[in-house]
Amino acid sequence: MAVKKEPTKSNVSKEELLGFYREMLLIRRFEEKAGQLYGMGLIGGFCHLYIGQEAVVVGLEACTKEGDKRITSYRDHGHMLACGMDPKGVMAELTGREGGYSKGKGGSMHMFSKEKHFYGGHGIVGAQVPLGAGLALADKYLGNDNVTFTYFGDGAANQGQVYETYNMAELWMLPVIFVIENNQYAMGTSVKRSTKSGTFFGRGAAYGIPGEQVDGMDVLAVKAAGEKAVAHCRAGQGPYILEMMTYRYRGHSMSDPAKYRTREEVEKIRSEKDAIEHVRDLLLNAGLASDEDLKVIDREIKEQVNASAEFAKDSPEPALAELWTDIYA
Amino acid sequence: MATEVLMPALSPTMEEGTLAKWLVKVGDVVKSGQILAEIETDKATMEFEATDEGRVGALLVAEGTAGVKVNTPILLMSEEGEVAAAKAAPVAAAPAVVVAAAPVAAPVAVVSKASADWPEGTPMKTMTVREALREAMAEEMRANPTVMLMGEEVGEYQGAYKISQGLLDEFGPKRVVDTPITEMGFTGIAVGASWGGLNPIVEFMTWNFAMQAIDHILNSAAKTNYMSGGQMGAPIVFRGTNGAAARVGAQHSQDYAAWYAAIPGLKVVMPYSAADAKGLLKSAIRDRNPVVFLENEILYGQSFDVPDLPDFTIPFGKARIWRQGSDVTIVSFGIGMKYALEAADILAKDGISAEVVDLRTLRPIDYDTVLASVMKTNRCVTVEEGFPVGSIGDHLASTIMQRAFDHLDAPVVTCTGKDVPMPYAANLEKLALVTTAEVVAAVKSVCYR
Numbered sequence: 001m002a003v004k005k006e007p008t009k010s011n012v013s014k015e016e017l018l019g020f021y022r023e024m025l026l027i028r029r030f031e032e033k034a035g036q037l038y039g040m041g042l043i044g045g046f047c048h049l050y051i052g053q054e055a056v057v058v059g060l061e062a063c064t065k066e067g068d069k070r071i072t073s074y075r076d077h078g079h080m081l082a083c084g085m086d087p088k089g090v091m092a093e094l095t096g097r098e099g100g101y102s103k104g105k106g107g108s109m110h111m112f113s114k115e116k117h118f119y120g121g122h123g124i125v126g127a128q129v130p131l132g133a134g135l136a137l138a139d140k141y142l143g144n145d146n147v148t149f150t151y152f153g154d155g156a157a158n159q160g161q162v163y164e165t166y167n168m169a170e171l172w173m174l175p176v177i178f179v180i181e182n183n184q185y186a187m188g189t190s191v192k193r194s195t196k197s198g199t200f201f202g203r204g205a206a207y208g209i210p211g212e213q214v215d216g217m218d219v220l221a222v223k224a225a226g227e228k229a230v231a232h233c234r235a236g237q238g239p240y241i242l243e244m245m246t247y248r249y250r251g252h253s254m255s256d257p258a259k260y261r262t263r264e265e266v267e268k269i270r271s272e273k274d275a276i277e278h279v280r281d282l283l284l285n286a287g288l289a290s291d292e293d294l295k296v297i298d299r300e301i302k303e304q305v306n307a308s309a310e311f312a313k314d315s316p317e318p319a320l321a322e323l324w325t326d327i328y329a
Numbered sequence: 330m331a332t333e334v335l336m337p338a339l340s341p342t343m344e345e346g347t348l349a350k351w352l353v354k355v356g357d358v359v360k361s362g363q364i365l366a367e368i369e370t371d372k373a374t375m376e377f378e379a380t381d382e383g384r385v386g387a388l389l390v391a392e393g394t395a396g397v398k399v400n401t402p403i404l405l406m407s408e409e410g411e412v413a414a415a416k417a418a419p420v421a422a423a424p425a426v427v428v429a430a431a432p433v434a435a436p437v438a439v440v441s442k443a444s445a446d447w448p449e450g451t452p453m454k455t456m457t458v459r460e461a462l463r464e465a466m467a468e469e470m471r472a473n474p475t476v477m478l479m480g481e482e483v484g485e486y487q488g489a490y491k492i493s494q495g496l497l498d499e500f501g502p503k504r505v506v507d508t509p510i511t512e513m514g515f516t517g518i519a520v521g522a523s524w525g526g527l528n529p530i531v532e533f534m535t536w537n538f539a540m541q542a543i544d545h546i547l548n549s550a551a552k553t554n555y556m557s558g559g560q561m562g563a564p565i566v567f568r569g570t571n572g573a574a575a576r577v578g579a580q581h582s583q584d585y586a587a588w589y590a591a592i593p594g595l596k597v598v599m600p601y602s603a604a605d606a607k608g609l610l611k612s613a614i615r616d617r618n619p620v621v622f623l624e625n626e627i628l629y630g631q632s633f634d635v636p637d638l639p640d641f642t643i644p645f646g647k648a649r650i651w652r653q654g655s656d657v658t659i660v661s662f663g664i665g666m667k668y669a670l671e672a673a674d675i676l677a678k679d680g681i682s683a684e685v686v687d688l689r690t691l692r693p694i695d696y697d698t699v700l701a702s703v704m705k706t707n708r709c710v711t712v713e714e715g716f717p718v719g720s721i722g723d724h725l726a727s728t729i730m731q732r733a734f735d736h737l738d739a740p741v742v743t744c745t746g747k748d749v750p751m752p753y754a755a756n757l758e759k760l761a762l763v764t765t766a767e768v769v770a771a772v773k774s775v776c777y778r
Contacts, residue, residue, distance in 0.1 A: 069525070100558075101557075102557050102558035105555060105556060110553075111557075112556075114557075120553070124544055127544060130513070130516070130518045131518075131549055133521060134520060134521020134525065135521045135522070135524060138527045141475075141503065142527075161514050164513060164514025165517070167511065168508065168515065172506075326557075327555055
């Protein structure tokens with residue numbers, strides 16, 4: 001039998017821990033529902049689920065202030081929920097409906113919320129990295145102390161434009177945090193089969209960018225590392241790299257048969273490292289919440305997700321005239 | 330025996346230059362490699378070295394003389410001991426001849442004086458396309474603090490083609506940003522900055538290098554407003570020299586007009602005259618959408634009349650009729666206009682009256698002006714430098730066929746560059762480019778003459 005991870009001792013407050021639990025659970029239940037809707041044919045095209053990686057975005061969002069920006073790849077549903085976007089609008093975009101964040105014209109991979117400073121949702125692997133540095137350049141130019149969280153995976157980390165961006169981000173001291181979500185598989189290619197570099201964050205050293213590897217399954221460790229990185233950026237010291245060691249439980253996309261790894265490997269991580277179970281144990285073991293308290297949260301989240309699915313099914317398809325709108329600003 | 334030292338060609342497109350400063354005087358003994366003079370081209374001030382040893386016998390061109398043609402003798406080098414004083418012409422006399430030899434800029438002569446772009450009686454000033462582009466950027470940067478310029482060599486080098494000369498001095502390094510040679514990276518950064526509240530102008534040293542960045546121009550800049558349901562337009566200008574320069578081979582000689590004009594979400598501008606370059610670039614910088622602005626190295630040094638107005642802009646989607654005509658419509662844009670206007674001059678002598686339409690913007694295209702002209706002349710020839718397959722001319726031919734078929738007295742003929750990678754050899758390069766003679770022949774064919 002697998003040994004569970006010893007809960008991290010922390011001075012985190014009860015409210016904060018309960019908040020983490022709630023937010024991570026929302027992402028997981030939302031993604032499970034998206035998987036179901038995909039199976040029912042209500043969601044089309046590509047759909048990349050974030051299940052397993054919840055602690056990364058939830059821990060980092062806990063370090064943000066109003067004005068901070070975030071940008072990521074096509075595996076973006078978790079990031080949107082974590083920064084406060086409405087699950088209904090996200091789910092309705094997945095179903096390609098008028099009520100979606102992009103009026104149904106973007107889909108799973110291309111969603112944005114200027115209001116929540118969420119800049120996508122980018123379908124080209126690695127493209128979001130210079131784009132994120134550009135958001136940071138604008139903030140520096142405008143003279144505020146905002147920070148941009150630029151998320152990308154271990155697959156994108158081998159793209160050339162990442163290193164072009166590292167070079168300029170450090171040269172110009174841009175307030176950008178490069179968050180490498182190392183879930184260990186670039187689609188079906190494991191890190192071992194794609195690089196001989198020992199770490200991804202270590203590549204930043206070639207450009208003078210500090211960074212570290214973080215247990216991305218531990219939301220408290222993520223938050224602690226995030227606070228350090230944010231302080232570095234806000235102090236005008238340039239970019240910072242966080243390599244989040246994480247794991248995705250589902251396939252690359254809905255159509256992935258996952259032949260490149262064993263079921264046992266997935267099960268082992270789930271049982272030993274699961275981010276939500278970790279917080280659940282912290283809450284229960286410290287007597288901060290009872291089973292009953294957590295069941296109430298579970299029920300509320302389930303209702304919230306069901307409501308988003310109902311909204312996404314009921315929202316009409318975009319009007320045909322929408323084909324010709326928004327081509328130009 | 331005295332040897333003539335000739336005015337050197339210091340760039341692929343240099344035809345003349347200014348002898349800015351002599352660094353030797355008559356009687357000096359010079360060694361091979363010694364700097365003889367500073368020569369200013371339209372791109373930079375260069376030091377010019379002696380290739381042989383000898384004694385300076387005479388300086389044939391006075392310091393400060395502009396418009397010295399390439400291959401004009403500028404210095405007489407005597408062999409050691411030879412007395413050249415007798416041969417030396419008075420230094421001031423020579424340049425007068427050289428200056429007189431400088432030609433009048435040909436395209437200006439055929440410009441229609443009537444203009445829909447500025448009010449009658451507007452004072453005009455003569456300036457090059459290069460100066461017009463620079464003035465457009467400087468004016469917009471003065472007016473709007475979020476307008477900034479980035480690219481390779483735009484700052485301290487003063488621009489690879491001197492378009493951004495002086496901007497670093499006026500606006501400082503925060504707003505005139507030299508980038509490393511990293512097109513994909515800095516283009517992505519600029520697009521992100523445009524979402525973050527800036528109005529970046531990205532200079533590509535040439536559009537050929539933007540191939541490394543085309544993903545960000547198309548996928549990041551052009552499509553995001555649509556994909557975001559209208560939340561995120563990218564107010565950004567991508568500009569630089571496009572098309573063939575001279576003798577720089579296949580990788581540096583390509584016209585991207587038809588490529589970018591195919592993409593919804595982009596606006597595409599390709600000016601010919603300095604007035605259009607200025608007015609359209611100012612409009613581009615103010616636009617809330619990504620604008621691809623295609624310039625031409627050969628046109629940079631050409632002079633045109635530009636309205637001397639404090640805030641002169643030209644809207645997108647309005648073609649300019651350079652020359653009224655009744656027998657045939659010639660539609661072109663960018664440097665293609667040079668061939669179109671030259672051809673119209675030649676055709677006039679043969680009694681064929683050509684109407685010459687400059688599209689100026691390729692997205693949006695002013696179909697109405699083209700169609701109205703074709704309905705009047707019943708014949709159409711298109712002229713562009715790009716490849717023939719999927720050309721702007723193909724698109725116009727198809728549009729004209731669908732919307733003005735009954736008005737056509739002949740098939741539309743498209744004049745384009747040839748369907749080959751650009752060769753280096755001078756004779757082959759000439760053959761690969763569209764020519765005035767081809768335009769004349771095409772017009773005669775549609776006129777059945």
